[in-house]
Amino acid sequence: xxxxxxxxxxxxxxxxxxxxxxxxxxxxxxxxxxxxxxxxxxxxxxxxxxxxxxxxxxxxxxxxxxxxxxxxxxxxxxxxxxxxxxxxxxxxxxxxxxxxxxxxxxxxxxxxxxxxxxxxxxxxxxxxxxxxxxxxxxxxxxxxxxxxxxxxxxxxxxxxxxxxxxxxxxxxxxxxxxxxxxxxxxxxxxxxxxxxxxxxxxxxxxxxxxxxxxxxxxxxxxxxxxxxxxxxxxxxxxxxxxxxxxxxxxxxxxxxxxxxxxxxxxxxxxxxxxxxxxxxxxxxxxxxxxxxxxxxxxxxxxxxxxxxxxxxxxxxxxxxxxx
Numbered sequence: 001x002x003x004x005x006x007x008x009x010x011x012x013x014x015x016x017x018x019x020x021x022x023x024x025x026x027x028x029x030x031x032x033x034x035x036x037x038x039x040x041x042x043x044x045x046x047x048x049x050x051x052x053x054x055x056x057x058x059x060x061x062x063x064x065x066x067x068x069x070x071x072x073x074x075x076x077x078x079x080x081x082x083x084x085x086x087x088x089x090x091x092x093x094x095x096x097x098x099x100x101x102x103x104x105x106x107x108x109x110x111x112x113x114x115x116x117x118x119x120x121x122x123x124x125x126x127x128x129x130x131x132x133x134x135x136x137x138x139x140x141x142x143x144x145x146x147x148x149x150x151x152x153x154x155x156x157x158x159x160x161x162x163x164x165x166x167x168x169x170x171x172x173x174x175x176x177x178x179x180x181x182x183x184x185x186x187x188x189x190x191x192x193x194x195x196x197x198x199x200x201x202x203x204x205x206x207x208x209x210x211x212x213x214x215x216x217x218x219x220x221x222x223x224x225x226x227x228x229x230x231x232x233x234x235x236x237x238x239x240x241x242x243x244x245x246x247x248x249x250x251x252x253x254x255x256x257x258x259x260x261x262x263x264x265x266x267x268x269x270x271x272x273x274x275x276x277x278x279x280x281x282x283x284x285x286x287x288x289x290x291x292x293x294x295x296x297x298x299x300x301x302x303x304x305x306x307x308x309x310x311x312x313x314x315x316x317x318x319x320x321x322x323x
Contacts, residue, residue: 001032001033001061001062001317002032002033002034002035002059002060002061002062003024003027003032003033003034003060003061003062003063003064003317004034004035004036004037004056004057004059004060004062004063004064005020005023005024005034005035005036005037005063005064005065005066006036006037006038006052006057006063006064006065006066006073006076006077007020007036007037007038007049007066008038008039008040008066008068008069008071008073009038009039009040009041010036010038010040010041010042010045010048010049011042011045012042012044012045013243013246015089015149015151015268015270016066016068016089016149017038017045017049018152019066019128019149019150019151020036020064020066021036021048021049022150022152022309023064023150023309023313024036026150026309026310026313027313027317029310030310030313030314030317032317035050035056035057036048036049036050037049037050037051037052037054037057038050038051038052039052039071039072039073052073058076058080060083061082061083062083062085062317063077063080063083063084063085064085064086064087065077065084065085065086065087065122066087066089067086067087067088067089067115067118068088068089068090068091068111069091069107069111070107070110070111070113070114074114074115074117074118077118077121077122078117078118078121082123083123084121084122084123084124085122085123085124085125085126085316086118086122086124086125086126086136086141087126087127087128087147088115088125088126088127088128088132088133088135088136088267089128089132089149089267089268090127090128090131090132090135090266090267090268091108091111091112091115092108092183092185092265093108093112093185093265094106094108094109094112096108096183096184096185096264096265097184097217099184099219100184100217100219100220100223101217101218101219101220104216104217115139116139116140118141119139119140119141120140122141122143123143124143124144124145125141125143125144125145126144126145126146126147127144127145127146127147127267128146128147128148128149128267128268129146129148129267129268130146131266131267132146132267132268133145133146147312147316148268148309149268149270150309151270151273151274151277153273153274153277153278155246155249155250156246156249156250156253156274156277156278157250157277157278158250159250159254160247160250160251162247162248162251165248165251166251166255169207169251169252169255169256170255172205173205173206173207173237174203174205174206174207174257175207175209175252175255175256175257176191176194176195176206176207176208176209176256176257176258176260177209177211177252177253177256177258177259177260177275177280178191178208178209178210178211178212178259178260178261178271179211179212179249179252179259179271179274180211180212180263180269180271181212181213181214181216182210182212182213182214182216182217182220182221182224182240183216183217183220184217184220185263185264185265185266186262186263187262187263187264188210188220188224189223189224189227190262191208191210191260191262192208192224192227192228192231192233194260194262195208195231195233195237195238196231196233199233206237207237207238207239208237208238208239208260209239209241209252209256210238210239210240210241211241211244211249211252212241212242212243213242213243214240214242215242221240250278253274253275253278253280254278256280257280258280258281258282258283259271259272259275259280259281259282259283260282260283261282261283
């Protein structure tokens, strides 16, 4: 059986693309042919991902279309005659972008509208979380399910040694970590307010670390900086790293006291799984609670392991192939 996956853009470090490559390898491990096709491909991935223009992209017995943005792939997917599996990774509600970026507001609006055009043109519609599955059901997709993102936790759990970075992070300050793009739905302003409360009422020795792009919504990032100035916070206690390689990301997880997520809207949120895998508590501050939270996270982490993903992939491929 040939199982193709379509992703609009193939970028290393992108949760959707990384998951697609992991799923491809698991499908191959089950004995099937599997490839990934993309409209745009990073240079470093050109030997690993095929161009969507390749005619073989339309020849799969099953085609898994990873949807998160409007693209020409949507109409092409709808035109397929069989084996159409939609995997929905969520589109951030457009309203979050309205005060900051009209272009992103329009893109998000189109993304939601275009998703609705696939109702009746997918044999199976999967959300990568129950939250996303319910949205598909509300739109009218008749056959829905949940298939989580295949998270490669090894990239953050392996022990790496970066002395210069470790020296910075181990200077006695309490490290609060966030991983993801600096965007309005992430509510980074609440992180800044948390820092003000922590500094005022708990401890002055703190550091907030934001790992991820901060140039996606420039006006929003400027607002965050202005809020820091309003609170008269020390700018050297806030690190905005931009994108980092996996080795650095692992060090940030391994040298943080707590992972903070105050987001108002998430489709899946891979960093929460990464925090679980590295034993970092999510919004837990004392030692007893920290131990309880970590124990619960480790139990939940088993839901995202390769064994479960491979088992569900096998069932998915067999049932869809016989449909």
